[in-house]
Amino acid sequence: MRKFFGTDGIRGLTNKAPMTAEVAMRVGMAAGAHFLRGDHKHRVVIGKDTRLSGYMLENALVAGFTSVGMDVVQVGPMPTPAIAMLTRSMRADLGVMLSASHNPYYDNGIKLFGPDGYKLSDEDEAQIEHLLTVEPVLADPAHIGRAKRIDDARGRYIHAVKQSLPESVRLDGLRIVLDCANGAAYNSAPTVFWELGADVVAIGVEPNGTNINDKCGSTAPALLQETVVASGADIGVALDGDADRLIVVDEKGKLVDGDQIMGLIGASWARQGRLKGGGVVATVMSNLGLERFLEGEGLRLERTKVGDRYVLERMKEGGFNVGGEQSGHMILSDHATTGDGTLAALQVLAELVAAEKPASELLHQFDPVPQLLKNVRFAGGKPLENKDVIAAIAEGEAALNGRGRLVIRPSGTEPLIRVMAEGDDAGEVERVVDMICDAVRTATA
Structure with a gap:
């Protein structure tokens, strides 16, 4: 069991473990030590969103990284994909983004990127987890790192995002x-x-x-x-x-959710000869309607477990260049190493300009099938191993066989079981979800 890293870095309530200044400093020490490879001068890029706690955690990270001998480049409030891009373009050894994404201000998180601009692998995170439990090896006084702020980072990112469109495309x-x-x-x-x-x-x-x-x-x-x-x-x-x-x-x-956007970009790029891999990569949560739409276009939908990092891993393995999540993460790997909302929006706007149609006609590529997701909170134990829950899941799968899908998974960040079903019959979908949720509640009562 990992103590610090969840499905997307380290995240939590600010000033409560693990999201404290002390832990942030230790993360800086551990991640810095892990990426001290070779005899070059090592560098980390740190960005953040606009949360009040970003000041505190940024300074703690700077202390941790410099203490093990890494130089720090601070760029201030910047999108997560900008940090990935800057890490690679600056030839840095590591990138850090302070953000809890869509969570309220009182949460914060630490996302890490390797020198290639991609999120860290499970193996790298496991190594950093280990280093968080041992005494850090600090740099001698002559080799403590320096910290520097750069002022033109935003302009670099803006230029890179605009480069994803041909110069002939305008939004006038x-x-x-x-x-x-x-x-x-x-x-x-x-x-x-x-x-x-x-x-x-x-x-x-x-x-x-x-x-x-x-x-x-x-x-x-x-x-x-x-x-x-x-x-x-x-x-x-x-x-x-x-x-x-x-x-x-x-x-x-x-x-218009991420499934419709993936359908639009995937089908359009396929017609233009730009789509790679013969399809699109999404998670198990993407709507069955997307899968059927892509099949009608002669394309396939590859599914992964929930998390944009797993989408990206499959994209790299299979040579795909379009992937994402229903929630709106869009990974367009010809232009970025991680999800980028601004970049994806530009692709949508370019399609809108080219089609000369209202957005309501262009963006609704397919009719989604009825889909229902419910969460069941539990106090402890492993409810998915309970025999009654197993039996309820089997009954639900049998009911939806050939006409829908069932996805049951534990949350990666909370003590919740997520129960999702979809199918052509909305009533049956609701019945299946409620039956399994009731079984989980009974098993954990």
Whole structure:
């Protein structure tokens, strides 16, 4: 069992273990020691979102990294994908992003990237976990690291994101409502769209340390929907706190999730001869409707367990260049090493410009089948090993056989069992989910 790392780095309530300044300093020492390889001068890039606790944790990380001999480059509030990009372009040994993504301000997290700009493997995280439990080897006084802030990091990222589109593509005439969740992209994302010619209506761009993801962003899109309709915009885009995911809203205010976006980009790139791997990679949570749509386009959907890192691993193994999650993580590996909401939005906008259709026509690629997800909290034990729960799951699978799917999994961050079913019959889907949830509750009562 891993004590610190979850499905996406280390995350928790600020000033409660493991998200304390003390642990952050130890993570800096451990991760720094793990990546001290070779005799070159070692470097780490540190970015953060707009959470109040970012100041505290950033300084603690700087102390940890410099104490083991690593130089630190601090870039301030930047999207997670920008840190991945800068780590690689600066030839750094390690990248760190301080963010709890779509969580409220009082949570924070530490995401780590290797020198190639990719999230760390399970093996690297296990090694760092081990180093957190042993006495650190500190640098001698002459080899303590230095820390430096750079001011042009945002411009470097903006240029890189714009390079993902041909120079002939412009967004002139498009009115776009952009919700930056009062998070890491509050400055960079509006600039990207404005420089490409769009009329940008920006919301969620006044961070104060505590309003990140507060009634805004990709997990709270009501304000975006209202603003799109009220302003007569052509489309709306919502990012999350660290801008590695997006949700889109059409001109009528209807939500478009990651499955529809993957369908749009995958099918379009296939027609253009740009799609690699013969399909798209998504997780077990993606809707069956996406799978059927891709099959109709002569493409396949490869599924992984939940987590964008697992999507990326399968993309690298199979040579795919489009992957993502229903929640809005979009990985376009021709242009980025991790999910990038701003970059993915540009691909959607380019399709909108080329199609000359309203977003409501272009973005709804398929009709999703009824899907229901419920969470059951438990106090302890292993409910999925209970015989009655096993029997209920078997009964549910038999009921959906050939007409739907069932996905049961424990949460990677909370004591929850997640029960998801989908199928053509909404009533049957609800019955199956409720039956299994009841079995889990009884087993853990």
